[in-house]
Amino acid sequence: MIDAGKPKPDDSHNSETAKPHTASFIAIGSEMLGPTRVDTNSLKVTAAFESFGIGVIRKSVVGDTQGELVDEIRYALAHADILVTSGGLGPTEDDMTREALAEALGLEMEVDAGIIDRLEKRFAARGWKMPEVNKRQANVFIGQTTLTNERGTAPGFHIEQGGKHVWVFPGVPHELEWMVASYLTPWLASITAGQSRFRRVLKIAGMTESGVEERLKPYYTAHPEPLTILATGGQIELHLAADGAESEALALIAALEAELLEIFGDKIFGADDDTLEGIVGRILTERGETVATAESCTGGLLASRITDVAGSSAYFMGGAVCYTAAAKTALAGVDPGLISEHGEVSEPVAIALARGARERFGTTYGIGVTGIAGPGGGTPEKPVGTVHIAVAGPGTHKHRKMLWPMERSLFKRITTQSALDLLRLFIVRA
Amino acid sequence: MIDAGKPKPDDSHNSETAKPHTASFIAIGSEMLGPTRVDTNSLKVTAAFESFGIGVIRKSVVGDTQGELVDEIRYALAHADILVTSGGLGPTEDDMTREALAEALGLEMEVDAGIIDRLEKRFAARGWKMPEVNKRQANVFIGQTTLTNERGTAPGFHIEQGGKHVWVFPGVPHELEWMVASYLTPWLASITAGQSRFRRVLKIAGMTESGVEERLKPYYTAHPEPLTILATGGQIELHLAADGAESEALALIAALEAELLEIFGDKIFGADDDTLEGIVGRILTERGETVATAESCTGGLLASRITDVAGSSAYFMGGAVCYTAAAKTALAGVDPGLISEHGEVSEPVAIALARGARERFGTTYGIGVTGIAGPGGGTPEKPVGTVHIAVAGPGTHKHRKMLWPMERSLFKRITTQSALDLLRLFIVRA
Numbered sequence: 118m119i120d121a122g123k124p125k126p127d128d129s130h131n132s133e134t135a136k137p138h139t140a141s142f143i144a145i146g147s148e149m150l151g152p153t154r155v156d157t158n159s160l161k162v163t164a165a166f167e168s169f170g171i172g173v174i175r176k177s178v179v180g181d182t183q184g185e186l187v188d189e190i191r192y193a194l195a196h197a198d199i200l201v202t203s204g205g206l207g208p209t210e211d212d213m214t215r216e217a218l219a220e221a222l223g224l225e226m227e228v229d230a231g232i233i234d235r236l237e238k239r240f241a242a243r244g245w246k247m248p249e250v251n252k253r254q255a256n257v258f259i260g261q262t263t264l265t266n267e268r269g270t271a272p273g274f275h276i277e278q279g280g281k282h283v284w285v286f287p288g289v290p291h292e293l294e295w296m297v298a299s300y301l302t303p304w305l306a307s308i309t310a311g312q313s314r315f316r317r318v319l320k321i322a323g324m325t326e327s328g329v330e331e332r333l334k335p336y337y338t339a340h341p342e343p344l345t346i347l348a349t350g351g352q353i354e355l356h357l358a359a360d361g362a363e364s365e366a367l368a369l370i371a372a373l374e375a376e377l378l379e380i381f382g383d384k385i386f387g388a389d390d391d392t393l394e395g396i397v398g399r400i401l402t403e404r405g406e407t408v409a410t411a412e413s414c415t416g417g418l419l420a421s422r423i424t425d426v427a428g429s430s431a432y433f434m435g436g437a438v439c440y441t442a443a444a445k446t447a448l449a450g451v452d453p454g455l456i457s458e459h460g461e462v463s464e465p466v467a468i469a470l471a472r473g474a475r476e477r478f479g480t481t482y483g484i485g486v487t488g489i490a491g492p493g494g495g496t497p498e499k500p501v502g503t504v505h506i507a508v509a510g511p512g513t514h515k516h517r518k519m520l521w522p523m524e525r526s527l528f529k530r531i532t533t534q535s536a537l538d539l540l541r542l543f544i545v546r547a
Numbered sequence: 548m549i550d551a552g553k554p555k556p557d558d559s560h561n562s563e564t565a566k567p568h569t570a571s572f573i574a575i576g577s578e579m580l581g582p583t584r585v586d587t588n589s590l591k592v593t594a595a596f597e598s599f600g601i602g603v604i605r606k607s608v609v610g611d612t613q614g615e616l617v618d619e620i621r622y623a624l625a626h627a628d629i630l631v632t633s634g635g636l637g638p639t640e641d642d643m644t645r646e647a648l649a650e651a652l653g654l655e656m657e658v659d660a661g662i663i664d665r666l667e668k669r670f671a672a673r674g675w676k677m678p679e680v681n682k683r684q685a686n687v688f689i690g691q692t693t694l695t696n697e698r699g700t701a702p703g704f705h706i707e708q709g710g711k712h713v714w715v716f717p718g719v720p721h722e723l724e725w726m727v728a729s730y731l732t733p734w735l736a737s738i739t740a741g742q743s744r745f746r747r748v749l750k751i752a753g754m755t756e757s758g759v760e761e762r763l764k765p766y767y768t769a770h771p772e773p774l775t776i777l778a779t780g781g782q783i784e785l786h787l788a789a790d791g792a793e794s795e796a797l798a799l800i801a802a803l804e805a806e807l808l809e810i811f812g813d814k815i816f817g818a819d820d821d822t823l824e825g826i827v828g829r830i831l832t833e834r835g836e837t838v839a840t841a842e843s844c845t846g847g848l849l850a851s852r853i854t855d856v857a858g859s860s861a862y863f864m865g866g867a868v869c870y871t872a873a874a875k876t877a878l879a880g881v882d883p884g885l886i887s888e889h890g891e892v893s894e895p896v897a898i899a900l901a902r903g904a905r906e907r908f909g910t911t912y913g914i915g916v917t918g919i920a921g922p923g924g925g926t927p928e929k930p931v932g933t934v935h936i937a938v939a940g941p942g943t944h945k946h947r948k949m950l951w952p953m954e955r956s957l958f959k960r961i962t963t964q965s966a967l968d969l970l971r972l973f974i975v976r977a
Contacts, residue, residue, distance in 0.1 A: 150593060150602075150603045150604070150605070150606065151593060151597060151603075152590050152591075152593045152594030152597055153590070153777075155585050155586070155587065155589070155590065156585070157585065159585070160582050160583070160585065161582075163580060163581060163582045164582030167581060167582055172580075173580045173581075174580070174609070174610060174612070174615055175580070175607060175608065175609045175610070175615060175619065176580065176607065176608050177605055177606065177607035177608070178605065178606050178607070179604070179605045180604060180605070182604070185604055185605060185626065188626065189605065192622055196615065196618065347583075410847075410868070415851070415854075416850055416851050416853070416854025416855070416859075416863075417840075417847035417848065417849065417850030417851035417853075417854065417866055417868065418847065418848075418851040418854075419847065420846055420847025420850075420851075420868040421845070421846050421847035421848040421850075421851045421959070423846070423847075424845075424846025424847065424848075424868075424870065424920075424959075425846070425955065425956055425959070427921075427922050427923070427955055428923070429846070429870075430870055430871075430924070433846075433870050434870055434871050434873075434874060435867070435868045435869050435870045435871060435874035435878065436847055436867075436868035436870075437865070437866075437867060437868070437878065438840070438847065438850040438854075438865050438866035438867070438868065439865050440854065440859075440860055440863050440864055440865045440866075441860075441864050441865060441908075443864075443909075444864060444865035444908060447907060447908075448865065448867065448878060448907070477877060477878070478871075478874060478877075479873075490854075491857075492857050493857070493858070494860070525855065525857055526855055529851070529854075529855075
């Protein structure tokens with residue numbers, strides 16, 4: 118992966134070299150200084166540093182202005198041991214990362230004929246002639262390491278100077294991701310000698326953040342280890358982290374996870390990248406069972422989330438979006454008398470919707486949702502945010518009433534989260 | 548809005564003061580240096596600067612470390628005329644923006660008894676006693692302007708020193724937004740004396756980016772003014788911008804918009820904050836008409852997007868999510884013979900779904916969608932991404948076949964975008 122034309126022993130593997138402790142990041146590009154775009158490359162880079170326990174002390178965005186860029190590079194290197202830059206490696210005149218690095222670090226550049234050759238072949242393979250400007254991308258630093266970019270035309274660099282390290286990556290996200298995985302991560306693994314940060318995220322639906330905090334009090338007393346709690350869109354995440362050698366760190370995390378499972382039991386629906394719709398899909402697939410929906414106030418979002426999972430056609434038969442009383446009767450067979458007696462937003466109607474979905478689509482389970490999304494339609498007895506959810510299965514059902522008085526799209530998101538979790542608990546607790 | 552206790556004439560209104568030309572932003576908080584969260588406050592701040600034609604030359608994120616913060620403030624002010632900071636104004640020990648500013652700028656602080664009084668009342672109004680730590684939030688800079696924060700406990704500051712301006716805002720997004728609107732924007736309006744940048748975004752659905760580019764060639768030749776094209780989730784945005792006095796800038800934008808309307812006609816569905824579901828809702832509301840859906844591969848997302856609009860219950864009667872052939876027949880009355888002859892993914896079935904939705908729900912229009920979201924289920928004749936969309940109205944219908952071979956959630960998003968646009972054009976071209 119290292120250019121053969123620019124050999125340079127990477128003596129950072131040498132155990133005499135002190136382990137760098139701090140890192141810094143610069144995203145280069147004027148387009149990220151406007152009101153519409155944020156830098157997201159830094160998330161990939163800081164994730165790499167964090168997984169090896171190296172702290173990122175600052176990150177910045179600067180435009181394509183050589184003077185500003187030179188100062189920023191010098192400032193960043195004065196404050197941290199490692200600097201990663203992204204962007205400004207393209208072929209045009211406003212791509213000036215190479216020139217700024219040369220000026221900031223007092224480096225000389227030369228043309229790498231091998232790179233020109235590779236670029237010409239790359240263009241020829243697409244039936245094109247290489248534009249003259251692309252030759253700029255063959256300018257490399259004398260005595261430093263050039264990094265081949267298998268996903269684009271701009272090579273990257275690893276520059277070492279006075280014990281500091283600069284990693285220079287292109288700004289195109291999928292190119293940067295490949296460079297981070299191919300060069301930065303292995304290097305971090307080598308310099309940290311197996312010392313690393315490990316993480317585990319446990320996910321809970323159907324509880325409030327303060328409810329989770331309340332139950333965690335004894336845990337907090339017993340454990341000084343970091344546990345971050347994040348509440349996002351109808352679920353609570355518990356973030357466990359441990360530094361150190363892999364086996365010990367994973368053992369510590371497993372022990373903490375066991376304690377949290379003891380506290381929360383099956384309220385924890387999954388871990389790491391799990392989604393509630395994915396977990397529900399996995400359970401239904403394993404059991405060879407099926408589901409259908411009849412939803413009102415969530416307007417189709419419940420069905421849409423279930424069908425976001427690849428392979429969901431194996432267990433999802435369909436759904437009815439019943440935005441009127443007439444539709445509840447026509448599509449889910451809800452008795453009009455039930456609606457006139459209890460109102461559209463009521464426990465009996467939610468249960469009738471769940472049963473109706475189950476019968477109409479011939480599925481193992483049916484989910485019924487009815488509520489008031491707002492902003493209009495609330496009454497003193499049934500304020501905006503009132504919602505009734507029911508799950509019907511063979512011979513039995515379960516119902517929950519909730520109140521989510523919040524903005525429409527968040528209401529829909531949290532209500533579908535509650536409905537999916539009700540189905541999950543209905544099945545696993547049966 | 549300016550604290551009465553800290554009067555200070557804002558001499559930036561003085562016409563002798565040179566107009567500041569560059570701005571810089573620092574987001575303060577260690578949580579934004581990890582792999583999960585990005586700073587978004589800078590977007591609100593850079594939007595304010597951009598609307599007055601002041602360039603943001605850099606922005607950065609630093610942790611809650613006083614030494615780093617002091618250096619960063621000095622560096623930022625050495626490079627730009629205006630600095631905005633967000634965050635680090637809370638009551639706890641790791642909130643050190645005040646102390647860092649005092650050190651970096653050589654300012655003295657004092658306790659503002661009026662702030663303590665207001666904080667105590669704020670807590671008392673909720674039935675709580677103010678925690679002792681909150682007294683830190685009453686520390687203000689002697690001789691500088693303190694800014695009341697009507698949305699939280701942390702006041703902000705406007706510091707002037709040597710012709711440079713520092714605006715210090717809290718990090719909580721809805722507090723920062725209020726501070727920007729209440730203090731920064733009016734100040735920028737005053738110092739720029741009506742000079743400003745104006746924007747207009749025109750939105751197109753149902754065209755590819757290269758198709759739009761192709762039609763724009765004559766426009767590009769005629770106009771050197773900036774026109775940015777952004778493609779996101781099934782729509783193309785044309786961004787017009789003009790600097791200068793309001794009436795002239797708006798006239799220029801109006802003239803350019805008229806030319807673009809000449810080129811694209813009713814392919815432009817809206818402008819600025821318009822969404823396709825919002826536009827469709829507005830059209831239906833104006834006409835007193837209604838719609839229903841019968842969708843397969845979009846799995847409920849079409850109905851969900853329609854019901855994302857507040858007030859949609861006035862024109863959306865409901866929908867069927869038909870994930871199986873049986874459901875297409877049972878819920879939308881599709882003739883089983885039609886399915887066995889043409890297949891579930893076909894023009895006749897899409898039209899039958901649209902008609903079925905219209906009839907079942909008794910609406911003015913029906914939308915039918917059937918296709919193959921993938922990753923499985925494709926054939927050589929009907930590859931993954933094939934989709935048939937139909938709209939049925941009184942006595943007539945319209946159909947479109949498309950191919951969107953892409954990741955499942957993007958497929959669903961783009962397909963629903965196409966379906967909403969087909970309905971819009973069906974109505975406005977009738």
